Amino acid sequence: MKNTLLLFSLILIQLSVFSQTIDKSKSMVYFKIGNMGISNVKGTFSGFTGKVNFNPNQLESAKIDVCIDASSINTKNKKRDEHLRSEDFFEVVTYPTICFTSDKITKSGEKYIAQGKLTLHGVTKTIEIPLTFQDNKLTSFFTLDRFDYKIGEDTGTFMVGTEVEIAINCFLIP
Numbered sequence: 517m518k519n520t521l522l523l524f525s526l527i528l529i530q531l532s533v534f535s536q537t538i539d540k541s542k543s544m545v546y547f548k549i550g551n552m553g554i555s556n557v558k559g560t561f562s563g564f565t566g567k568v569n570f571n572p573n574q575l576e577s578a579k580i581d582v583c584i585d586a587s588s589i590n591t592k593n594k595k596r597d598e599h600l601r602s603e604d605f606f607e608v609v610t611y612p613t614i615c616f617t618s619d620k621i622t623k624s625g626e627k628y629i630a631q632g633k634l635t636l637h638g639v640t641k642t643i644e645i646p647l648t649f650q651d652n653k654l655t656s657f658f659t660l661d662r663f664d665y666k667i668g669e670d671t672g673t674f675m676v677g678t679e680v681e682i683a684i685n686c687f688l689i690p
Contacts, residue, residue: 536652536688538564538582543686545584549662550677557676559591561614568688570621572628572649578621580630580654582686583613605668611637616645636665645684654686 545561563585570578587608589600601608618632619642628647633640641664648655660680662668668676 536568536570536690538566538568539687539689540564544684546683546685548681549679551675557591557596559589559597561585561588562590563588564686566615568654568686570649570654570688572623575621575623575628578618580616580618580621580632583615586612586614604670606637621647636660637667639665641665652688652690654684654688656682656684656686658682 540563543562543564546558547560548556548558551557561584564582565585566580566582568580568582570580586606587601589597589606591597591600600606603610613635615635616630616632618630620632621628621630623629624646626648628649630645630647631642632645634643643658643660645656645658658681660682661678662676662680663678
């Protein structure tokens, strides 16, 4: 019985050592999307919540479960941001969060791949997000098709591009 309790305690300690909290003051999601085919609109989302359990040596127990406040979108243009929050695009009143929950994380060369479910604008899809991990910071670069998530479908593609480039800097507090 003592051995079982000791083993259980060691496992809990091991898991808690690698459970990290997101540093909300530093973490950010950046995006870039085409605008009228001649320029790009750049912006950010802030307002992270969630938890990360990431130890490169124990990927079998790694987990990412994060949400972003959709209303935190910022393109440095108040009128455009209000339009993006509206029913034409993100519908933040109906869909207030953008969430990702990993199912598994694997190593691929020098990078990691987080496979899981992204819920955006009421649509949930399984995606793979490439990650790098260094100095308690997860970084990622990938592309999403906004039509896959029914965002701005009525706006067409002339004014607003279809492909959205995403960059994530997620700073973790051990």
